[in-house]
Amino acid sequence: xxxxxxxxxxxxxxxxxxxxxxxxxxxSLDLVGPLSDYKIYVAENTGKLVEDVTAFTAAVKAxxxxxxxxxxxxxxxxxxxxxxxxxxxxxxDSSIDARADDFEKAEQDxxxxxxxxxxxxxxxxxxxxxxxxxxxxxxxxxQTLNDRINALTFPPEVVVGGAAVLMEEVAATKIxxxxxxxxxxxxxxxxxxxxxxxxxxxxxxxxxxxxxEFTSKVDGNFKAVADVxxxxxxxxxxxxxxxxxxxxxxxxxxxxxNTLAEDLATLRGxxxxx
Amino acid sequence: MAGPNRRxxxxxxGVGAVSAVSARAETRNVDDAPAGHAETAAKSVPFYGxxxxxxxxxxxxxGIVAAFDVVATSLDDLERMLKALTLRAAFLTQGGxxxxxxxxxxxxxxxxxxxxxxxxNLTITLGFGASFFDRDGLSGLMPARLERMAQFPNDxxxxxxxxxxxxxxxxxxxxDTNIHALRDVVKNLSEFLVLRWVIEGTVPPVPPAPDGSTxxxxxxxxFRDGSANPDSNDTAAMDRIVWxxxxxxxxxxxxxxxxxxxxxxFVERWDRTALSExxxxxxxxKHSGAPMDRPDAGERDLPDFAADPAGDKTAMDAHIxxxxxxxxxxxxxxxxxxxxxxxxxxxxxxxxxxxxxFICYQRDLQAGxxxxxxxxxxxxxxxxxxxxxxxxxxxxxxxxGPQDYLGARLxxxxxxx
Ligand code: HEM
Numbered sequence: 001x002x003x004x005x006x007x008x009x010x011x012x013x014x015x016x017x018x019x020x021x022x023x024x025x026x027x028s029l030d031l032v033g034p035l036s037d038y039k040i041y042v043a044e045n046t047g048k049l050v051e052d053v054t055a056f057t058a059a060v061k062a063x064x065x066x067x068x069x070x071x072x073x074x075x076x077x078x079x080x081x082x083x084x085x086x087x088x089x090x091x092x093d094s095s096i097d098a099r100a101d102d103f104e105k106a107e108q109d110x111x112x113x114x115x116x117x118x119x120x121x122x123x124x125x126x127x128x129x130x131x132x133x134x135x136x137x138x139x140x141x142x143q144t145l146n147d148r149i150n151a152l153t154f155p156p157e158v159v160v161g162g163a164a165v166l167m168e169e170v171a172a173t174k175i176x177x178x179x180x181x182x183x184x185x186x187x188x189x190x191x192x193x194x195x196x197x198x199x200x201x202x203x204x205x206x207x208x209x210x211x212x213e214f215t216s217k218v219d220g221n222f223k224a225v226a227d228v229x230x231x232x233x234x235x236x237x238x239x240x241x242x243x244x245x246x247x248x249x250x251x252x253x254x255x256x257x258n259t260l261a262e263d264l265a266t267l268r269g270x271x272x273x274x
Numbered sequence: 275m276a277g278p279n280r281r282x283x284x285x286x287x288g289v290g291a292v293s294a295v296s297a298r299a300e301t302r303n304v305d306d307a308p309a310g311h312a313e314t315a316a317k318s319v320p321f322y323g324x325x326x327x328x329x330x331x332x333x334x335x336x337g338i339v340a341a342f343d344v345v346a347t348s349l350d351d352l353e354r355m356l357k358a359l360t361l362r363a364a365f366l367t368q369g370g371x372x373x374x375x376x377x378x379x380x381x382x383x384x385x386x387x388x389x390x391x392x393x394x395n396l397t398i399t400l401g402f403g404a405s406f407f408d409r410d411g412l413s414g415l416m417p418a419r420l421e422r423m424a425q426f427p428n429d430x431x432x433x434x435x436x437x438x439x440x441x442x443x444x445x446x447x448x449x450d451t452n453i454h455a456l457r458d459v460v461k462n463l464s465e466f467l468v469l470r471w472v473i474e475g476t477v478p479p480v481p482p483a484p485d486g487s488t489x490x491x492x493x494x495x496x497f498r499d500g501s502a503n504p505d506s507n508d509t510a511a512m513d514r515i516v517w518x519x520x521x522x523x524x525x526x527x528x529x530x531x532x533x534x535x536x537x538x539x540f541v542e543r544w545d546r547t548a549l550s551e552x553x554x555x556x557x558x559x560k561h562s563g564a565p566m567d568r569p570d571a572g573e574r575d576l577p578d579f580a581a582d583p584a585g586d587k588t589a590m591d592a593h594i595x596x597x598x599x600x601x602x603x604x605x606x607x608x609x610x611x612x613x614x615x616x617x618x619x620x621x622x623x624x625x626x627x628x629x630x631x632f633i634c635y636q637r638d639l640q641a642g643x644x645x646x647x648x649x650x651x652x653x654x655x656x657x658x659x660x661x662x663x664x665x666x667x668x669x670x671x672x673x674x675g676p677q678d679y680l681g682a683r684l685x686x687x688x689x690x691x
Binding site for chain 1 (some may be wrong): 345
């Protein structure tokens with residue numbers, strides 16, 4: 001499996017994916033390694049997303065309610081991990097991942113599609129009825145996303161800035177538990193967002209390692225988050241309902257997320273990207 | 275109004291990059307605030323002292339209360355948090371130049387006040403809620419009268435506007451100065467503090483009366499508020515009414531109990547109520563603030579309830595009469611009020627969301643606010659007000675100098691225990 005994505009990625013690279021960076025400042029040169037590693041990571045995730053959405057939407061269309069519900073949260077994680085890149089395509093981000101509050105008529109709005117529209121049907125209405133067209137559209141959208149990402153030249157500042165962006169996302173719209181409001185599977189998304197941010201940070205870490213105070217603070221905060229989340233893991237590898245998150249742990253996550261956002265927001269500057 | 279005034283301040287301090295010509299053109303037409311704003315912006319309230327500032331120091335025109343939960347649990351982390359907060363408060367209240375950074379990095383400061391921060395009479399006052407002491411090492415050191423705010427009969431408390439491990443009260447001449455300080459604290463202490471709720475209020479600046487005294491500002495019911503407040507310049511009175519010490523853990527001496535209540539006013543209904551009824555409910559003449567039994571007197575003149583035992587002049591259930599019956603016993607229940615008016619848009623039913631950000635300080639929470647509020651329960655004013663949030667906090671003593679920090683005595687006492 002991985003081989004296939006590697007090939008696609010290598011191809012995109014070979015096709016001059018980095019041309020856009022040719023005129024960039026020196027620091028970008030050191031970024032070539034981390035950036036291409038990140039591109040592989042993203043390609044693996046978009047590939048997995050297509051695969052998982054295929055299975056998820058098939059269950060929805062076959063009317064298999066329980067199966068569809070069990071696939072919902074794990075399917076989303078590949079999307080949540082690569083959100084800084086996925087968000088570059090705002091048309092797709094909106095049709096794949098928008099929430100009811102993004103629309104004037106909320107759940108009843110005809111423009112409301114994607115993961116959360118299906119989530120609304122599965123949990124709130126408790127049925128797969130009428131979800132077929134949303135399933136088809138979701139699958140088509142993630143396929144388009146996959147194609148577009150594979151053809152994309154990753155802007156270095158987007159990748160480097162992406163670690164903070166993920167944390168801003170969690171701080172602004174996730175910590176409150178409004179993301180997966182019908183299924184209460186928010187902790188899966190948190191975990192995926194943190195993994196996505198940590199991936200970027202880990203790839204870039206050697207370039208900022210000289211600032212030991214910075215890396216030890218960021219390392220410590222990622223660890224603290226992992227410790228909190230691990231309390232809520234299920235033996236099957238998933239997470240319990242968001243409702244089980246205690247106020248104390250939510251506060252810890254919130255403080256850590258904001259501090260990570262604060263610190264990771266300096267990565268671009270530290271690496272000389274304006 | 276804030277825009278042009280702010281510009282004046284910057285120009286006054288000689289740090290504004292604003293074109294003087296355009297600023298002048300604009301201010302001539304728009305600016306009707308009293309002259310001398312640059313002067314008030316440059317004024318500061320001392321940060322170091324026996325007591326925290328922001329309690330008996332004069333109340334400026336703008337206030338914010340923010341309540342946070344504290345993520346730190348160990349004494350070491352609490353010390354780091356308190357030291358970090360002390361450093362920010364010491365800087366922000368005294369003002370100075372904002373450090374510059376490589377422009378590729380996020381700036382060190384929000385920039386709301388420009389490159390040089392004017393102190394603007396800012397005070398930052400820290401309080402500890404009862405839940406702050408739910409930590410190893412602190413539980414035995416909670417101030418003796420502190421508790422979690424409980425519901426009174428007329429309350430409709432909204433969980434998301436109540437309580438908190440700590441409160442921070444910001445007071446300054448301009449709300450921008452408070453907002454800047456709040457943003458600075460949020461940014462610099464994100465590791466420790468999680469915001470629970472925040473509320474902003476203002477009081478109108480009142481021009482001095484012909485005799486030189488300053489009349490009390492009006493609240494959103496249109497009455498002068500503060501007339502019978504104890505004199506905060508009277509140190510003996512403040513020692514008696516405001517500063518805690520006796521029967522408290524050692525560290526708490528020179529601190530004070532802080533009560534914050536977010537009290538919505540049903541202003542539409544109030545405005546449809548007869549003036550005579552409004553005055554009967556409050557127990558004061560609306561326009562002057564005079565007591566009912568001396569309608570031609572001033573707001574500082576006291577009512578004589580003993581001479582009016584049946585409530586012919588001042589109704590027995592008038593707000594001021596219940597709040598302070600002025601008998602010997604009620605002398606034990608005095609409080610120092612420091613409220614602001616708030617206005618925050620509309621509520622669903624199309625009514626204005628306005629009210630009183632009630633803040634008061636006292637030596638003894640039970641004998642002070644709680645007793646007074648219990649006397650007020652059922653007062654006719656309740657038809658027009660609804661407490662929706664707030665909390666009880668204990669304000670630790672002041673910071674003595676650069677080597678000291680907020681709450682240092684508490685942490686030291688906890689380490690010894
Ligand atoms: C929206 C709510 C409230 C409004 C509109 C209000 C308004 C007023 C007004 C107009 C006065 C008379 C002027 C003055 O002495 O300041 C007053 C006095 C006073 N109020 Fe309130 N008040 C409110 C809530 C409270 C609460 C919650 C308390 C304490 C539990 C309180 C305690 C007092 C006291 C102690 C006095 C002074 C009485 C005296 O010594 O004569 N008030 N208030």
